[in-house]
Structure formats: C-alpha cells, structure tokens
Amino acid sequence: MDASSIYSQTLSQLDATELSMTSPQGDALIQAASPSDHQKAVQVLLDVHQARLALGNATLQSIADKLKANEQAIVAGTAAVKRALSGLNDLTQILNTVSSLIKVVAQIVPMV
C-alpha cells in the first residue's frame, strides 16, 4: 500500500469519526456524559478535526505537486495547438490542396 492510499484510508476514518461524534446521536451521548468525560470528548473531537484538516491538506498537497509537475506539458500543448491554429491561418497547405483539385477539374473541363 502506497503513502497516498494510507492517507486516503486514514482520512476516511477521521471523516467518519468526526461525523459520528457530531451527529445528533453522538451529540446526545456527549451531552449526557459526566463533566470530565464531556470535556474529554470535546477535546477529542477537536483533535480529530485538526488531524482531518492536516491529513486532508497533505493529501491535496501531494496531488497538487503532481499537477504542478504536469504543468509544463499542458502549457506546451496549448502553445502547440495555438501554433497549429496560426498555421491554419497561413493557409498554404489548404490552398495547395484546393488548387490541386481545381487543376484536376480544369484539365477535365475542356473535354466535357
């Protein structure tokens, strides 16, 4: 299992824990607990939340780094497509093809 899979699985567990603790049922349990347990539960909930934020950031940052590494290719691709579009505006190749076709027709026309 690679690092990103471990990140992802741990993050899913933290997500589920936080949602369970903040659900109406989880909240009712926390409210009904003794003052010291209640205090502990609030601290644990905040710890889970911060761990979730930190791990989520690490996961997104690792993907963002890979996206960044791919940026040069995207920019080069955009430039290449734009160059092809400019080339199209030069029309040389199109004109050559169209004029060849017309020349063929021109050779046949006098015989018709």
Add this chain to the structure above:
Amino acid sequence: MRPCKRFGAAFAVAVLLAITGCATARLNRFNTFSQAGVAYVAASQTVIQNAGTAAVNTDSALLLRSRPNLDQSQRTARLTASNTLLKQRLQVLQLISVHGKLLQAYFEALSSLSDAKATNSAGTAAQGVYDSLAKMSPDLKNAKMGATSVSSFIPTVTAPVVATFKVHALNEELKVRSKDIANELALQEAAFSAIEAELKTDTQEQQNFSETDSINQFAAEKPLPAEWASQRLTLLSTPAAVASADAASKAAAHLRSAFTALVENRLDSADLESLISDMSNLLTIAQSIEGAEK
C-alpha cells in the same frame, strides 16, 4: 470516353469528399470533447471554491460549539491551529484552481482548432486561387460538376480540406502529449475524489449541527421558532454541494475514458452523448451551488 472521364472526375471528387468527410466527423468529436473539457474545468472551479468555504464554515461552527468547554488558552491555541491549517487548505485549493485554468486554456485552444465552422478565411483564400486559375483557363469560369458550377463548389471542398488539415494537427498533438493529458486527467480525478470526501464531510457536519439544533429546539419547553418547520425540510435534504463533489470526480473520470477513446479513434456518438450528459449534470449542480450562495 467523355462520360467515363466525367465519371472519373466526379469519382475522384467523391473519394476526396468521403476521406475529408471522415476528417470532419473526427474533427467534430475533437470539438465536442474539448468543449466538454472546457465545461468540466469551469464547473469544477465552483466545486473548489465551495470546498474552501465549507471547510472554513465547518471549522467555525465546531469551534463555536466547543467554545464553552474551552478555557481562554485552549481557545487561543485551537483557533490559531485551525487558522494555520485552513490557510494551508485554501492555498492548496487555490493551486489546484490555478492549475485548472491552465487546463482550461488547453481545452479552449483544442476547441478553437477543432471548430469546423471556422473556415471562412480559408474559403475566401481558396476562392482567390480559383479566380486566378479561371483567368488562365476561361472555360473554368463556366465549368460545371453535374448541375453545380465549379466556382460554387469551392466552399464545399474547402471545408473538408480544412478539416483534414486540422485533424492532422490535432492527431499530431495527441501523439506528442496523450500520455501527459491522460496523466493530467487521472490527477484531476484523484484531486476531486479528495476534495469530494472533505467537502462531503464538511457539508454533512454542518447539517448534523443544524439537525441537532432542530431536535434540541423541539425537545425544549420554549416555544419553537416560526421557521422551525420550513428549516427542517432544508436540513433533511441532500445539499447541492454533496452532489457536486460526486459529479466533479465522476466527470473527470469520464473525461479521461473519453480521451482514451478519442486517442484510439473509437469515441462514438453514444460515448459523446453520455460525456455531454455528465458535463451538463456537473454544470447544473455548479449553477445551483452558485444560485444557493447568492
């Protein structure tokens, strides 16, 4: 001889048109794919923005609820830690958003090049070539292909020739960059799966808080707020933001499979229809999120 020669010329033109007709069809697929890409990036920007907002709002709601149980130093420490983490979250989402704009520029360039309608300048230039040739061969001026004059035939020929040129350029681009683009779309899918998980959790947590408040209001002796019943419907419905996160990662995955099919020249009209449907779904959700935020 004459009918045969006439048939030969007509056949040559028909073959040319058939070949270039295929090019036009492929060009249309390129165009639809690139427009789907543009739509994907535009809608996914809304999802990214929503993810940042949801992260901050959920954190604020949780801190506010926990505040009575924290002493002064704990409050300061918790808020400071959250602020640091949320700044990082917003920064990384911003990085993904900025990157998305580069991808959008790429799809827009592909879309411009694959636009089959953009052949007016080529048609005008081809007409110029015909006019010069017609001066050299006066018969050409009155020549006909079947019932159609050669002159009026030129725009019909030019469009598919332009299409062939464009398809060649697009195929070359695919040859050079297909691996990078497939990798990019896979990363987009991974990014939106992660964003989706966090956006879902944040949105559901806010909904949890609202539901708990609604239950507590109902259980208390105090009179219920006037809007209690109407708010209940909202908190029991799935928020648009939860659906949007699913739609974005699904759209990225679909875009990737469509891209692979496009590279392998096996993207058919049913695939395109399904791709457009996914992108429309994502756009609709993005619009409903924007509408809900106003």
